[in-house]
Amino acid sequence: MTAAALPSARTNAPGWTxxxxxxxxxxxxxxxxxxxxVILFRYSLNQFTPAKVMVDAFTLENYVKFFxxxxxxxxxxxxxxxxxxxxxxxIVLGFPMAYVLARTRSRFKNLLLLIVILPxxxxxxVRAAGWMVLFGNRGFVNAVLLWLGLIHEPLQIMYTEFAVxxxxxxxxxxxxxxxxxxxxxxxGRPLEEAALGLGAAPLRMFRHVLxxxxxxxxxxxxxxxxxxxxxxxxxxxxxGGPTFHMMGPTVYDQFMGLTNWPFGAALxxxxxxxxxxxxxxxxxxxxxxxxx
Amino acid sequence: xxxxxxxxxxxxxxxxxxxxxxxxAMGGWAPAHAQSGGRIVLGTWGGDYSKLLAKNxxxxxxxxxxxxxVHDIGGDPERRAKMRAEARLPRxxxxxxxxxxxxxFEMNDAGLCLPIEYSKIPNAQYLxxxxxxxxxxxxxxxxxxxxxxxxxxxxxxxxxxxxxxxKHGSKLGIIDIQYQFTMMAAALASGGSMTNYEPGKxxxxxxxKAGAKILPTNEAMAQALQNEEVGICIMWKARAVQWQKxxxxxxxxxxxxxxxxxxxxxxxxKNAPNKDGxxxxxxxxxxxxxxxxxxxxxxxxxxxxxATIPPAxxxxxxxxxxxxxxxxDLDYAYLAKNDAAFKEWWDKTFKG
Numbered sequence: 001m002t003a004a005a006l007p008s009a010r011t012n013a014p015g016w017t018x019x020x021x022x023x024x025x026x027x028x029x030x031x032x033x034x035x036x037x038v039i040l041f042r043y044s045l046n047q048f049t050p051a052k053v054m055v056d057a058f059t060l061e062n063y064v065k066f067f068x069x070x071x072x073x074x075x076x077x078x079x080x081x082x083x084x085x086x087x088x089x090x091i092v093l094g095f096p097m098a099y100v101l102a103r104t105r106s107r108f109k110n111l112l113l114l115i116v117i118l119p120x121x122x123x124x125x126v127r128a129a130g131w132m133v134l135f136g137n138r139g140f141v142n143a144v145l146l147w148l149g150l151i152h153e154p155l156q157i158m159y160t161e162f163a164v165x166x167x168x169x170x171x172x173x174x175x176x177x178x179x180x181x182x183x184x185x186x187x188g189r190p191l192e193e194a195a196l197g198l199g200a201a202p203l204r205m206f207r208h209v210l211x212x213x214x215x216x217x218x219x220x221x222x223x224x225x226x227x228x229x230x231x232x233x234x235x236x237x238x239x240g241g242p243t244f245h246m247m248g249p250t251v252y253d254q255f256m257g258l259t260n261w262p263f264g265a266a267l268x269x270x271x272x273x274x275x276x277x278x279x280x281x282x283x284x285x286x287x288x289x290x291x292x
Numbered sequence: 293x294x295x296x297x298x299x300x301x302x303x304x305x306x307x308x309x310x311x312x313x314x315x316x317a318m319g320g321w322a323p324a325h326a327q328s329g330g331r332i333v334l335g336t337w338g339g340d341y342s343k344l345l346a347k348n349x350x351x352x353x354x355x356x357x358x359x360x361x362v363h364d365i366g367g368d369p370e371r372r373a374k375m376r377a378e379a380r381l382p383r384x385x386x387x388x389x390x391x392x393x394x395x396x397f398e399m400n401d402a403g404l405c406l407p408i409e410y411s412k413i414p415n416a417q418y419l420x421x422x423x424x425x426x427x428x429x430x431x432x433x434x435x436x437x438x439x440x441x442x443x444x445x446x447x448x449x450x451x452x453x454x455x456x457x458x459k460h461g462s463k464l465g466i467i468d469i470q471y472q473f474t475m476m477a478a479a480l481a482s483g484g485s486m487t488n489y490e491p492g493k494x495x496x497x498x499x500x501k502a503g504a505k506i507l508p509t510n511e512a513m514a515q516a517l518q519n520e521e522v523g524i525c526i527m528w529k530a531r532a533v534q535w536q537k538x539x540x541x542x543x544x545x546x547x548x549x550x551x552x553x554x555x556x557x558x559x560x561x562k563n564a565p566n567k568d569g570x571x572x573x574x575x576x577x578x579x580x581x582x583x584x585x586x587x588x589x590x591x592x593x594x595x596x597x598x599a600t601i602p603p604a605x606x607x608x609x610x611x612x613x614x615x616x617x618x619x620x621d622l623d624y625a626y627l628a629k630n631d632a633a634f635k636e637w638w639d640k641t642f643k644g
Binding site (some may be wrong): 052 | 295365369370372373376398401402403468506508519521628629631632635639640643644
């Protein structure tokens with residue numbers, strides 16, 4: 001009987017261990033994310049009154065307001081555009097960097113990795129402040145351009161989409177590089193050498209061998225960067241200024257500036273849903289394309 | 293050989309836990325005993341304002357009365373959100389919240405403020421009438437004036453109409469977070485009033501079309517004035533004084549249409565844990581030494597009539613007899629009712 005029970009006990013043990021390992025995180029996620037999201041969704045169905053902030057109701061008027069107002073739709077589209085551009089730039093810039101990090105046998109490899117991680121030691125707002133010093137009308141970039149005689153009037157760099165994209169790329173790049181580097185480390189160099197040895201040009205080897213094998217990493221890095229860019233707050237506020245609106249700051253404005261919690265909650269839900277839908281769709285398309 | 297294994301029986305554990313709870317309770321009681329007045333949590337802006345509250349009120353006036361004053365520092369939007377979020381709790385976090393007069397009105401309108409018991413604030417007898425609200429007490433005030441750099445704006449402006457004028461092009465600066473006062477000033481310049489901001493919208497759109505710069509914060513405006521990117525704007529006189537001290541070459545003019553008041557004060561949330569302590573703090577806030585120190589350090593005018601301001605400071609921060617007649621209070625009910633619509637217009641139409 002004991003002998004018969006043993007296999008069963010062995011089979012169950014990993015299940016219990018997994019449950020025990022998952023429980024703390026599940027509890028934290030449930031309390032810290034799921035419950036607030038449910039509350040937020042409930043708020044988004046309430047009505048706004050200036051004096052009472054919100055009145056209990058079951059109405060879709062906040063969502064209707066969002067989708068029928070060209071201003072808010074434009075803010076969402078701008079956010080998606082900025083997130084897509086930033087993600088594309090991060091992947092293009094990050095892939096070669098991650099490749100070098102993965103393939104290098106230099107004794108300075110750890111130092112190089114540290115240099116990539118170093119920007120993460122500083123908060124987004126502080127980094128944005130650094131960009132402000134560079135991009136200001138009397139900032140470093142304009143000073144250099146003026147000194148070189150390339151321009152005669154300072155360029156307006158601050159409070160533009162260019163400044164915001166630059167700031168977000170700087171924030172997201174380390175995440176992208178680290179994600180890609182971890183995947184590229186796992187792809188054996190002999191596979192590349194075999195392709196090159198069989199006569200494939202480096203670009204062809206990249207397209208047909210390296211990229212398909214690295215695709216899980218590319219997808220993960222894309223998702224990570226896209227989500228971070230969609231929800232960016234400090235960078236658009238500090239570098240985009242008062243006239244460049246993205247969804248994150250707009251949600252904050254509704255909650256804190258106007259105390260319109262129902263509409264703020266609806267905006268937050270639209271942002272979350274748009275991010276989720278775009279991420280899932282792109283993930284599905286990429287998997288379908290590279291499954292073969 | 294000793295056995296060092298941790299061997300705790302249930303009975304022993306219960307005893308230990310009881311003893312620990314007792315010690316913790318004693319610990320919790322001990323500081324309260326040491327500070328017989330208790331603890332006051334003060335919601336306030338950070339930076340200089342918080343430092344000066346500590347320097348001029350908390351340390352010299354409240355500590356001798358055995359009160360411990362803790363600052364809950366944050367922007368007013370966050371602190372107002374906190375008041376709303378805590379509204380249903382029997383016991384909130386803060387005993388006082390520092391807000392502008394418009395925000396004090398808004399919080400009271402939402403039913404979140406305790407009526408002030410003026411009998412507990414003897415110094416309130418010296419309060420200027422505009423600084424006395426049933427739901428809050430004014431601490432300091434200033435007025436919205438015109439700032440201009442004589443090097444860039446050669447004809448001195450005399451009115452809001454002169455300053456919010458498309459002729460200034462990109463030399464006119466507008467502060468984004470000051471949308472309410474900017475709309476109000478534009479209204480006063482265009483035949484509007486404190487209860488009708490609509491006439492000012494056309495003027496603002498014309499300025500925007502002419503290239504007026506929109507800067508995100510007061511600090512960004514200070515920098516733009518310093519860099520001479522902006523030559524004219526509207527701002528609190530107190531801030532102008534601070535910026536002049538910092539080296540900005542700007543002059544101030546009290547607009548002839550009227551000088552809108554900016555009042556900063558304190559309310560007591562209905563669920564404040566230490567309501568008596570909050571009243572004591574409000575009383576000390578009105579002590580002349582504290583009020584005079586704020587005028588000197590921050591450039592704001594005292595909210596009490598018995599403070600003595602040195603003539604040089606008075607000249608710098610105050611308003612002369614003629615200007616005092618032009619000080620106008622805001623219609624807070626109109627502002628509260630229309631604020632969401634104003635902000636929406638500002639974001640969607642004006643800033644585009």
